[in-house]
Amino acid sequence: MQSSLCFHCGDDCGKSSIYFKEKSFCCNGCKTVFEIFSENDLTSYYDLQQSPGAIPKAIEGKYDFLSQKTIIEKLTDFKSDTIEITTLYIPHIHCSSCIWILENLNKLNPNITDSQVNFGKKTVRITYKYEETDLKSLVVLLSKIGYEPYISLDDYKSNQKHINRSLIYKLGVAGFGFGNIMFLSFPEYFEVNEFWLEQYKHLFRWLMFGLSLPVVFYSGQDYFISAYKGLKAKLLNIDVPIALGISVLFIRSTADITFDLGSGFFDSLSGLIFFLLVGKFFQQKTYNFLSFERDYKSYFPIAVTKIKNGKETSVQVYEIKNGDHLLIRNQELIPVDSLLINGRAKIDYSFVTGESQTVGKSKGEKLFAGGKQTSGVIEIKALKSVEQSYLTQLWSNDVFNKNKEDGFTNITNSISKHFTISILTIAFIATGYWLLIDPSKAMNVFTAVLIIACPCAIALSAPFTFGNLLRIFGKLKFYIKNTSVIEQLAQIDTIIFDKTGTITSNKTSTAQYQGKALSDDEAVVLKNSLRGSNHPLSRTLYNILKDNNIISLDMFKEHIGKGIEAKYEDTNLKIGSAKFVGNTDHKTALNTTVHISSNDNYKGKFTFYNSYREGISKLFNQLKTYYNLAILSGDSEGELENLKKLLPSKTKLIFNQKPEDKLEYIKYHQSQGTNILMVGDGLNDAGALAQSDVGIVISEDINVFSPACDAILDAEKFKRLFSYIRASKSAILIVRWSFLLSLFYNIIGLYFAVTGQLSPVIAAILMPLSSISIVVFTTISTNILGQRLK
Known part of the structure; x- marks a missing residue:
């Protein structure tokens, strides 16, 4: 019997293949996985990549320890009455088919409600009904389909942080091959006839061929894989011309030494792959640094x-x-x-x-x-x-992410696609021309064009610019969810502010009580009711009132946009707007007021004397030149005159706004083509923050954590808001300049390549240098921007 490749894992089956449904399998494990996928209509897994699976290992009894409660608790991120969530490290995750099958685990086990893959960290976060299935069953299932988790009970989390060293290994192999091939090429470079005898020439050429094999098929494999996947998906990605250039150089060089036409271009080929990987390594290190800063140093100001x-x-x-x-x-x-x-x-x-x-x-x-x-x-x-x-x-949970267009990403992808088509066209036209004029230069021209003109620099401009600015903003206490928010921030034309807790400061505001005196019991319930609320007025009033005994209320309910209702024994308090507490005789006051009723009897009100944030007048005067400004407040019009004196005349001042009113106001103006930035306290403004193009929460010593917002701004930095917005606009300008620099480089490089003045190895050196220069330009530019912000 002839040996064949396993349909599931791609290994050689040897002479004892297992046949099932006209397919070969190397072992019963791989056959079982195929059966599981077939029974659950998941065979499209194999359409994503040929032979993508790993060989399942023997697992009987291996995970019995996962039945112990103490161990389950250590490996569980979350547990409620019905569900558990665990994050498992899966070393075998390596391609799109891996992601696809791991995010469709619910089809293999209906008790799995959700599974999300983090490809970079090689982890899968699984949510499951623990009464119907358990952690052991999940791990066994993953192992059966070839995705055995790595589990270490000694500091499990830290053991997940494995470093992917494959790029370093590939760079080492390419460097070794390049150095030795160059050494073997010296005699022919210098035409040393005394040494370069007939019997040594062929030996050295075949040695160069042998050294090039691991360089091409190991070090350069990622370019071929990426190009293949792109073409399979009917996409021309940026790796297609690179893979084509490597292939042409290798085939031409092999033909040269086979038919004794010359020594080929093995030195240029190995140099090309080595310098491409050097550029890739630099990019990866820089991006990892930015990611590290983001993950571990950008603490939220909560x-x-x-x-x-x-x-x-x-x-x-x-x-x-x-x-x-x-x-x-x-x-x-x-x-x-x-x-x-x-x-x-x-x-x-x-x-x-x-x-x-x-x-x-x-x-x-x-x-x-x-x-x-x-x-x-x-x-x-x-x-x-x-x-x-x-x-x-x-x-950053996907549940709360808004589907906002990432314009620069789309521009980059579009440029890359058209760029590749244009480069291939230029390469074939230039090669055809040189075949007619000077055939000896045709192959060099073809390869040099494919290598020198790479859109990598264009693709790197936006992520490195925005990524570095994200890090800088974090150090300046402006915390942004992701890089796309920076672009959205640069496009806004209208800014809407909440009033209480946003443009006013809780720390310096004062309040005065008018009305019937509160009994001792009412004072205790009032203090403890305010203790439970995070509303800016509640926090201010709580700090002003004298200390009282701490009690556990029998009932507490916060009505968003209205007030608080609390009960303890026989005392039932309502704290909030006049309408909420039942005071129908209330007249509009000149200042913000909070009313109190006890057991449906109106008691009185606290009048607040707001203290506006430092630098608010200067900030609004800076903003008025470029943006339409509005204040949407849930308070009465009592503060109207004070705000008119404080803010620019064109600022819209709208009062008595419920949370749903703010939301509808933003929706209407967006329908008219307006790009809106909403700045609020994150408590009563969740709907408006989510609806706006960019939502910023002001944080002032309270645990505000709203998934609806795109950014969190430390209250101390409120007066710097204009500088942050202006910096976002400057970041867009940096990206555009880097696009122009990349275009200029490509035009110059193409000129020398098309005219036959550029060898492939020089092109290979210049290509990563262009990418590195773009990264350096964007990093230095954003750092200068950061220094100005400070």
């Missing part, structure tokens, strides 16, 4: 209340340590895995699961990071410190 010796102090989330006693208010994020030690917890885990179902928890139960408390105050004990990258992951 805070949490820490209780120590009976005192409440606000601390940054990354200062939380194991054992810390934390206070979580209504609508606040739980930043770390913790135990509930006081209060009634009603947790919304939609940030984690994407489902808006709340879960009740009792004292002593475990709470997972990422949940949001929705019913008053709770006190928790931290079980570990904050993992900042986890918060980044929650913020």
Whole structure:
């Protein structure tokens, strides 16, 4: 019997192939995987890449340890009454078919509700119904289909960070081959007839051929694979001309030494691949540096209340340590895995699961990071410190991402596509011309054109410019979700501000009470009601009122845009707008007011004397020249005269706006072609922030974490908003300049290549240098921009 290749994994089956449905398999494991895919209508897995699977290993009894509760808890990211979420490291993830099958695990096991692959980290995040299936079953299933997870119980998370060294190995092989081939080529370069005897010439040429094989088929394989995938998908990507150039050089050189026509171009070929990989290595290192800065140093300016010796102090989330006693208010994020030690917890885990179902928890139960408390105050004990990258992951969860056009990405792809077609056309025309004029130059011209004119520099311009600016903004306490937000920010023409907590400062505002005196019981309930709210007015009033006993309220409910309702024993308080508390006789005041009723009896009101943020007049005067400005406030018109004096005359001032009114206002203006930036406090403005083209939340020592926003701005940096927007516009200008530089380079390079004045190896050196020069240009330009911002 003839040996054949396994249909699943591609290995040689030897002489004992297993045949099933007219296909060969090397073992029963691969055959079983094919059967599983066939039964579940998943055979299109094999359409994505030929023989993409790994050989499943024997797994019987191997994962019995995953039935132990303590081990499951260590490997689980989240657990509710019905679902669990785990993140597993899968070393075998390597291609599009891997991603496809791992994100369709629900077809193999219907109890898996969701699975998301992080290709860069080689991880899969799986959400499953743990009452119907368990972690062991998941791991066994993954192993059966050739994706066995790597599990280390000793600091599992840290063991996931494996470094992919394949590029380094390929660069090493290419460098070794290039150096030795150049050495073997010296005698012919210098025409050393005394040494270059007939018997050595052929030996050296075949040695060069032998050294070129691993360079082409190992070091250069990524270019062939990428080009093949692109052509299979009917796309001309940027690797097509490179793969074509390498192929032509190799075939021509092999033909030359086979038919004794010359020594070929093995030196140019190996040099080409070596210098291409050098450029690729530099790009990867630079991008990894930017990613590192983003993941580990861009801490969100969100805070949490820490209780120590009976005192409440606000601390940054990354200062939380194991054992810390934390206070979580209504609508606040739980930043770390913790135990509930006081209060009634009603947790919304939609940030984690994407489902808006709340879960009740009792004292002593475990709470997972990422949940949001929705019913008053709770006190928790931290079980570990904050993992900042986890918060980044929650913020960027696909469930909350808006489908906004990434214009520059589309421009880059479009340029690359047309660029490739143009280069191939120029290459064939130039080669045809030289075949008629001087055939000896034709092959050099063809290869040099394909190599020198590469759109890599164009493709790198936007990600490196925006990526570096993202890092710079983070250091300046302006935290942006992703690079596409920078482009959106550069395109806005209208800016809408919320008033309370956005242009006003909670820390310096004061309040004065008018009305009937509150009883001791009412004062205690009022203080504890305000303690549970994150609304700017609640926080201001809470800090002004004298200290009272801390109690657990029987009922707490926050009505967004209206007020708070709370009950303790026989006292039922309402705190909020006049209409909400039932005061029909209220007349519009000159200042912001908060009204109080007890057991449906109106008691009085707190009048606030707002303190506007430092530099607000200067900021609005800077913005008015370039943007349409508006204030949308839920307060009454009492502050109208103060704002007229403070802000430019063209600023629209609209009051008595409910959250849904703000949303409709933005929708209407967007329908008229307006690009809107919304700046709010993230509490009552979630709908408006989500609807706007860019939504920015102002953070001032409260745990504001809104998936609806695109950016978080530290309140201290509010006066710098115009500078940040202007920097975004400058970033677009940098990208356009880098496009022009790349175009200029390509025109000059093509001229020398088409006229036969450029050898392939020189083209191979210049091509990555052009990419590196673009990266250097964008990095230096954005760094200069960052220095100006400081």
